[in-house]
């Protein structure tokens with residue numbers, strides 16, 4: 001795992017478009033990099049197989065995106081990437097890490113539960129969905 005660079009953008013966006021039904025735009029991704037968010041890529045010999053983006057401010061972090069290429073999911077890589085982000089947060093004196101996920105996202109929900117995140121609340125109708133809108137679950141983990 002290493003910091004994301006501007007030259008990674010095409011590969012990162014290719015994974016983003018495959019992994020999400022409602023993906024971020026290239027502009028969203030670039031803004032995070034320009035804003036000096038904590039942006040990491042997970043690289044294997046085949047290239048970029050995952051990435052994560054986290055904002056950090058005054059003792060709090062927000063994981064804004066965490067993604068593994070669909071062909072590589074279910075092998076423990078998402079867990080490893082999350083462990084890496086938590087380690088980076090800890091190094092920056094973060095005490096609480098927040099994230100939001102779609103209510104229907106079983107894989108992410110299982111991962112976050114297993115990693116000790118607790119449900120803090122629900123943002124109703126937060127995400128666009130195929131049919132109308134979908135709730136976001138707000139989760140937090142104390143480091």
Ligand SMILES: CC(C)(COP(=O)(O)OP(=O)(O)OC[C@H]1O[C@@H](n2cnc3c(N)ncnc32)[C@H](O)[C@@H]1OP(=O)(O)O)[C@@H](O)C(=O)NCCC(=O)NCCS
Pocket residue numbers: 019020065066067068069072073074075076077078079080100101102105106107108110111114
């Ligand atoms: C969520 C995501 C990052 C998980 O990465 P992954 O590499 O597939 O996950 P891992 O193999 O590390 O598995 C982590 C846990 O999730 C569970 N899991 C993985 N895929 C699952 C699925 N499809 N359904 C249910 N649970 C699943 C595993 O069983 C494992 O739990 P365990 O440790 O208790 O056995 C990955 O599915 C992904 O990139 N999804 C698309 C993008 C996304 O939704 N990101 C999250 C945004 S909030």
